[in-house]
Amino acid sequence: MQPVQTQKTMSFAATRALRRPTAIFLNSSRLNYDNKLDFTRLASLTDLVCNEVDNVTSVNEIISLVQKHQPEIVITKEMAVPTQVLEAFPSSVKLICEAGTGYNNIPIKLARERGISVANIPTYSNEGVAHMVITFIMNFSAAIFDQARMLHNNDRSNFTVFQHPIYEITGKTLGMIGGSGTIGTCVADVALPLGMNVIISSRSGKLPKGHKYEKDPRVRVVSFDDLFRQADFVSINCPLNSETRHSVGAREIRMMKPTAFLINTARGAIIHESELVECMKERVIAGAGLDVQETEPPAEDSEIWNLDNVFLTPHIGWRRIETRQRLCDMTGDNIESYVKGDMKNVVN
Amino acid sequence: MAFLTSPALRRPTALFLNSKRLNFDNKLDFSRLFALTELTCNQVDNITSTEEIIDIIKKNEPEILITKEMQLPVKVMESFPSSIKLLCEAGTGFNNIPTLIARSKHIDVCNIPTYSNESVAHMVITYILNFAAAIFNQARMLHQQDRTNFKVFQHPIYEIGGKNLGLIGGSGTIGTAVVDIALPLGMNILISSRSGRLPSGHKYENNPRVKVVTRDELFKESDFVSINCPLNAETRHSVGEREVRLMKPTSFLINTARGAIINEAELIKCMKENVIAGAGLDTQEAEPPAEDSEIWNLENVFLTPHIGWRRLETRQRLVDMTADNIEAYIKGEKINVVN
Numbered sequence: 262m263q264p265v266q267t268q269k270t271m272s273f274a275a276t277r278a279l280r281r282p283t284a285i286f287l288n289s290s291r292l293n294y295d296n297k298l299d300f301t302r303l304a305s306l307t308d309l310v311c312n313e314v315d316n317v318t319s320v321n322e323i324i325s326l327v328q329k330h331q332p333e334i335v336i337t338k339e340m341a342v343p344t345q346v347l348e349a350f351p352s353s354v355k356l357i358c359e360a361g362t363g364y365n366n367i368p369i370k371l372a373r374e375r376g377i378s379v380a381n382i383p384t385y386s387n388e389g390v391a392h393m394v395i396t397f398i399m400n401f402s403a404a405i406f407d408q409a410r411m412l413h414n415n416d417r418s419n420f421t422v423f424q425h426p427i428y429e430i431t432g433k434t435l436g437m438i439g440g441s442g443t444i445g446t447c448v449a450d451v452a453l454p455l456g457m458n459v460i461i462s463s464r465s466g467k468l469p470k471g472h473k474y475e476k477d478p479r480v481r482v483v484s485f486d487d488l489f490r491q492a493d494f495v496s497i498n499c500p501l502n503s504e505t506r507h508s509v510g511a512r513e514i515r516m517m518k519p520t521a522f523l524i525n526t527a528r529g530a531i532i533h534e535s536e537l538v539e540c541m542k543e544r545v546i547a548g549a550g551l552d553v554q555e556t557e558p559p560a561e562d563s564e565i566w567n568l569d570n571v572f573l574t575p576h577i578g579w580r581r582i583e584t585r586q587r588l589c590d591m592t593g594d595n596i597e598s599y600v601k602g603d604m605k606n607v608v609n
Numbered sequence: 610m611a612f613l614t615s616p617a618l619r620r621p622t623a624l625f626l627n628s629k630r631l632n633f634d635n636k637l638d639f640s641r642l643f644a645l646t647e648l649t650c651n652q653v654d655n656i657t658s659t660e661e662i663i664d665i666i667k668k669n670e671p672e673i674l675i676t677k678e679m680q681l682p683v684k685v686m687e688s689f690p691s692s693i694k695l696l697c698e699a700g701t702g703f704n705n706i707p708t709l710i711a712r713s714k715h716i717d718v719c720n721i722p723t724y725s726n727e728s729v730a731h732m733v734i735t736y737i738l739n740f741a742a743a744i745f746n747q748a749r750m751l752h753q754q755d756r757t758n759f760k761v762f763q764h765p766i767y768e769i770g771g772k773n774l775g776l777i778g779g780s781g782t783i784g785t786a787v788v789d790i791a792l793p794l795g796m797n798i799l800i801s802s803r804s805g806r807l808p809s810g811h812k813y814e815n816n817p818r819v820k821v822v823t824r825d826e827l828f829k830e831s832d833f834v835s836i837n838c839p840l841n842a843e844t845r846h847s848v849g850e851r852e853v854r855l856m857k858p859t860s861f862l863i864n865t866a867r868g869a870i871i872n873e874a875e876l877i878k879c880m881k882e883n884v885i886a887g888a889g890l891d892t893q894e895a896e897p898p899a900e901d902s903e904i905w906n907l908e909n910v911f912l913t914p915h916i917g918w919r920r921l922e923t924r925q926r927l928v929d930m931t932a933d934n935i936e937a938y939i940k941g942e943k944i945n946v947v948n
Contacts, residue, residue: 294761315761388770388795395794396742399735403916409748412912417905420897420914422633422654429922431727451793456727558759566756573751575759577742583768 778838
């Protein structure tokens with residue numbers, strides 16, 4: 262009987278169920294605003310509580326929620342977790358999972374001091390963002406936004422005499438600020454078959470060794486200023502940091518061709534928005550497509566809403582359903598690795 | 610001897626009956642046409658009056674007539690002066706020209722068989738990307754000063770990678786140009802072909818992400834259906850209610866080929882019932898559709914005015930290739946003659 266018992270004991274030890282820590286998602290509706298995501302894996306990995314709101318701004322409310330549930334894991338999505346809140350966390354909290362890439366909403370040093378790991382999802386939406394860049398390029402080439410506006414005004418004159426300049430994409434130059442990274446490379450993956458020439462600005466003056474397009478003659482590294490001068494489409498594909506904040510303003514826009522377009526799918530604050538607004542009012546360039554803005558959404562009374570040469574989208578880059586499901590699944594991965602004692606994507 | 614070996618080409622008279630249809634923005638460079646011919650441009654979009662066409666031709670007595678999608682009725686052709694020897698259609702389709710009668714009058718009719726593959730293909734891709742990101746819906750909301758999307762996003766939006774793109778007649782040059790972009794976008798391609806397989810030597814013959822399926826399977830399995838076949842007796846009205854009802858309710862129909870391939874009245878009915886998620890039509894049965902057509906007011910239908918050939922470089926290519934046709938004719942070589 263002993264061997265059987267040993268076997269039984271061994272099999273139990275080998276397939277012991279993972280423990281199920283308590284987790285609270287402080288603002289799950291920011292991610293699951295359409296209730297279409299599948300949270301079953303998260304709910305099986307953890308004893309999960311979803312606070313189904315988009316955001317919690319009241320410090321007291323956040324503290325209450327966390328103290329009520331005493332979670333081991335706190336999940337957030339782009340929600341500010343002020344120092345005061347972190348200091349009031351119960352000692353149960355050991356992990357904060359940001360369901361996204363940026364984590365400047367979380368005081369990570371303080372978290373570390375309190376023995377709390379902070380994890381993020383470094384990459385999950387390369388194509389989701391890259392394809393938004395391509396969408397803007399194709400729409401500007403074919404004057405789609407202008408056409409939509411005319412049709413909404415019941416103006417069908419385009420159908421008898423076409424009003425707007427429209428161009429082929431083949432042979433045009435796409436300039437990507439910070440374009441040597443993963444998202445920039447995804448953009449090039451489509452821009453090159455479209456027949457575009459790609460120019461990239463890079464602080465090092467060349468593409469990283471082993472870069473997918475290192476040897477492609479249609480992909481060149483140029484200086485920051487040359488990129489603005491030469492591009493038919495300028496796309497911002499760099500991270501936001503103290504160096505890149507407000508790095509694209511009136512000076513850069515005035516270097517661009519008057520027929521050129523500016524596209525931002527990265528972070529709004531990379532562009533100096535009030536200078537952009539002035540330039541667009543003067544029609545310095547032909548158009549701007551902004552999937553991100555300095556504040557999202559822009560202030561009610563911001564002039565940026567009413568410029569006919571600026572098209573705004575509400576940060577579509579991460580909103581596609583499969584992209585958001587991937588955020589869920591990768592948060593599940595982070596939590597599973599934590600529970601197994603093999604933590605990954607820790608940023609502090 | 611120098612004169613014998615390199616005589617200057619003669620410069621025949623040419624008349625472009627409706628140059629404004631092509632050069633509606635006055636941005637095209639006609640200098641090569643002017644160098645090759647003694648060219649008169651009738652700067653209108655179209656002439657419908659038979660008398661007017663006859664008059665202007667009689668007045669100019671051209672050797673070469675150039676047209677762009679302009680009807681040349683039999684009556685007009687029968688009254689052509691004998692000076693006319695060449696009729697150049699500045700485009701691909703020539704069903705506006707009675708080619709048999711032209712032949713009986715010893716007039717060559719030439720066209721430009723291919724000049725806008727990418728221009729059209731890229732319009733298909735533009736529609737796919739816009740539908741995936743609900744861009745048309747967003748534009749409509751912003752025009753109505755409705756900014757709720759910026760607080761809570763209202764529309765389903767999808768990644769493109771892994772979606773199925775079905776191309777009716779997609780094994781041709783334009784279909785191939787669409788696949789050139791759809792594959793890097795991560796899509797799977799379904800092509801309907803009467804032969805049941807891609808032509809031997811086709812660029813994507815061995816690509817595992819490009820499959821030939823039956824027409825009905827294409828409608829059933831696609832997330833985006835794009836029409837990329839020519840218009841002929843077989844394809845006219847070949848896409849109607851039956852086909853649209855085979856499609857997934859989340860799918861989109863795109864037409865950049867010829868409007869009459871779709872049975873437009875049946876499409877309108879289907880779109881009113883939201884049978885599918887949306888339709889993008891760069892071509893319509895009548896261009897533009899009738900003023901009172903319901904097609905203008907459907908929220909799930911986006912119309913564009915045949916952008917496929919309107920891009921500046923595409924139109925300049927039409928001019929340059931018309932010049933090529935004319936130069937060949939002058940040199941006694943015939944290219945692109947359709948009759």
